[in-house]
Amino acid sequence: MVRHRREGVRDIVGLIVRRPDPIRREADDELASVIEERTARLVERGMPLEEARAEAIRCIGGSLSDARDRVRQSATRRERVMSILEWLDGVRADLRYAMRGLAREPLFSAFAVLTLALGIGANAAMFDIVDKLLVRGPAGVRDANRVVRLYWSMQQPAGETTTMAAFDPHVYANLLVEARDFSGLAMYSDPYPGRVLGEGTGARIVSSATATANLMSVLGARPALGRFFTADEQLPESHALVAVLGYGVWQGDFAGDSTIVGRTVTISSRKYTVVGVAPKSFTGAGLNRVDVWLPLPTATGPASRHWGQGSSSGPAIVARLRPGVTFDDASHDATRAFQTSYDGGDKRMAAGKISVAPLHFGPDGTESTEASIARWLAGLAAIVLLAACANIVNLLLVRASRQRRELAVRMALGASRARLIRLLLAGALLLATIGGAAGLAVAFVTGTVVRRVLLPDVDWASGPVDERALFVSLGIALVTGIVIGVLPALRAGRTNVPAALKAGAREGHGNRSTLRNVLLLAQAAFAMLLLVGAGLFVRSLEHVRHLDLGVQADSVVMVQLRRQLIPPQATDSDRALEQRRRDMFASAMLERIAASPAVAHAAAAVGTPFNNAYAIPLHLPGRDSLPRMTGGFGDPDVSAVSADYFATMGTRLLRGRVFENSDRAGSEPVAVVSETMARVLWPGADALGQCLLVGRSKSCTRVVGIVQDVRRSRIRENPLMHYYLPLAQSTLDSPDLLVRPRGSISAAIPALKALLQHIDPTITYVAAGTLQERIDPQTRTWRIGAMMFSLFAGLALVVAAVGTFSVVAYLVQQRQHEIGVRIALGARATDVVTLMVRGAVGVTVLGVVTGTVLALIAGRFAEPLLFETSARDPVVVGGVAAVLVVVSLLASAIPALSAGRVDPMTALRED
DSSP states (O other), rough: OOOHHHHHHHHHHHHOOOHHHHHHHHHHHHHHHHHHHHHHHHHHHHHHHHHHHHHHHHHHSSHHHHHHHHHHHHHHHHHHHHHHHHHHHHHHHHHHHHHHHHOOOOHHHHHHHHHHHHHHHHHHHHHHHHHIIIIOTTTTOTGGGGGGEEEEEEEEETSSSEEEEEOOHHHHHHHHHOOOOOOOOEEOOOOOEEEESSSGOEEEEEEEEEEHHHHHHHHTTTEEEOOOOOTTGGGGOOOEEEEEEOOOHHHHHTTTTTTTOOOOOETEEEEEEEEEOOTTTTTTSSSBBOSSSEEEEEEOOOOOOOOOOOOSSSEEEEEEEEETTTHHHHHOOOOOOOOTTTOOSSSHHTTOEEEEEEEEEBBTTSHHHHHHHHHHHHHHHHHHHHHHHHHHHHHHHHHHHHHHHHHHHHHHHOHHHHHHHHHHHHHHHHHHHHHHHHHHHHHHHHHHOOOHHOOBBOSSSOOSOHHHHHHHHHHHHHHHHHHHHHHHHHHTTTTHHHHHHHHOOGGOOOOOHHHHHHHHHHHHHHHHHHHHHHHHEEEEHHHHHTOOSSOOOOGGGEEEEOOOOOOTTTTHHEEEEEHHHHHHHHHHHHHHHTTTEEEEEEEEEESSSTTEEEOOOOEEOOOSSOOOOOOOOOOOOOEEEEETHHHHHTOOOOEEEETTTTTTSSSSOOOEEEEEEEESSSTSSSSTTOEEEEEOOSOOEEEEEEEEEOOOOOSSSOOOOOEEEEHHHHHHHHEEEEEESOOHHHHHHHHHHHHHHHHOOTEEEEEEEETTHHHHHHHHHHHHHHHHHHHHHHHHHHHHHHHHHHHHHHHHHTTTHHHHHHHTTTHHHHHHHHHHHHOOOOOOHHHHHHHHHHHHHEEEEEEHGGSSOOOTTTHHEEEEHHHHHHHHHHHHHHHHHHHHTTTHHHHHHHO
């Protein structure tokens, strides 16, 4: 066997490497023949032999060695051309043979092409996503691997370390002066989807971001038109109303007008002068679409060393590393500059540290969820391709076994082992090429779906299949073709010609193939791994969907209004009068909406969950400070709400009462607190009737009710202290409108918009959507995990089932004679079926065990992506194992049933 394997390898190498010695010998023989022929003719004319030989050599030009070199080169070129033509003829013949073979077996061909298309297409699509997130970085960023985000870390009173990407502008000003390992630093804010572009019926919500004047130069981008901001335009005292339009807005809203620079546009009721257009698909240091860029007011010189405390909200800093500077070097340098620039007396701030990380990291200093999911999806796609290759190799091995006599006949007629290997490799490469071409369509569809689900706000610079993905697809197809073709080709090269020619039905002794069993085991293990992952993500998604957030987010419509701005030249009295008029409109608006028959409840609130958060200094009589909670950053969150707020949001009242219309300005100040706040501030005591000192007020705000905890900003967060004040008794303004419709939400939203604009003529734009829409981005991890794992796992399960079916069907056909003998000797049909099924199911069980081990190992890394689900969930692992074994049993039992119906007389007569 070893000798045959070596011969097969030498045959494959011989297809590529040719020895030139025969060519040289033929060239030398040809040259010698020419010289001898001319010498003989000259001798016949009477010339002496030696002179004739010299004249013959002279006639061919130059010396004998020169002539020999020319003839050799000519012969080599001729041989090379002939070899290429012969090789091309052979390839054409091989491809014609392969196409005829595929046409003869359409079911096998269709399944093989579909399997390869799904495997290759999924990998091409995942390459595009990973390439965008982890390799190329945001569009327009030069040398993205040298551009980093900055993070600062500070230890909280509760003991945990908080890491944030938000910075005090004074930190940025000092880093500009004192940090030495950066060639440039810029400050920017994340896109804010709340500004209105345009006026009247043509107005629409756009995504805007603010940035310092040097952002484009730090990132290495150049405007498509005009310029970016100047340093003077970002000074706080300049009040410069200038804007840079995003490329998409310039093309879509302004038809790519090249004269747009210098014109004014209306953004949130203010007139801005357009100074430039950003490059195509430019999104700054992030990936989310930016429609409008505005200046970020910040000081440009060194700031006072006594700057304020850190904040969880604020602009971020992006920097470009100097050549040769590592991430650790930059972190130490930035920390030194951070610590030496502050002497404000806060020890926690003075001990803060700054770190740097790649652009695909999130706001907490760890790799973003999207990037982590992209890595996992790429791994899943690779596993699916491996499973597909294992399946196709198994099918090709079965197919090659059926062709054994044909290959033996070819070898007996003179075909070399290398020729047969090339023949089978050509078929595998043809199969992979067709699968790769079909995979481009799969990549386009898969890439589009994943983009919309995983990164819906990203401004993609190209389609799901660009030139890089195209080359990767071709490369994957080529490698796949070689992988699936080499093993069957090598086995065919070891064919024993005499034995194969004499083989007949009696050869069906059921020889076992270790390779086939290993491939079946690998398919089962891959399917087990993917099915366990799918089960874990599905359970995580179910836990997320049934999580009690404290609000019924899918039943509440949040309405945000944009009104005409009060002119800056208005007097204080005019401003006060206009504000009172708008307050009256707001009160009347809420009453009109609540009275509508299509509305069950309506409320107004400042500080709504998953939207915005506010805090007012809070004290308790007789206490110097309030307890701090893990995950909190200071004072408890506060919301100012109208009377019907809790019924609108679906937040349960646990004790006491909620607000009433009588809780207005001038009446007794009251508050409602969350369950956690009641437990933390008054442990072992009744919170009802307790006194709160809100802000600078010296008068008590009495607690009148306790409501359930509400998730404030994240699905994954510990319960925090939170209290509510009546909107009429609060200083917080600009409330959002919250509506719970009686019927369909999709029908209620347009009616609400029309009603609001009819009630208040100062409203310029109405944005309305369910509260669930603000939560959905946080569930994206589990949704895409469940969807993609389930899709890939289903594909792997089908591949494993078809692989088991085809192998058992082949074994039944191969062992017809043996089965006939067993039945003739008294074996029952059930015994024969059990015999055929037992081997396949046994291999599957081993694959399940192997896959379980792999799943448990991988689960340690995937557990952070799960939600309230253990990676070792016995229900998921046990259920998946049972499903896989049952599928294997069915896939092997269907062809095995035909073994029980074998006619022993027919089988024994066959030879």
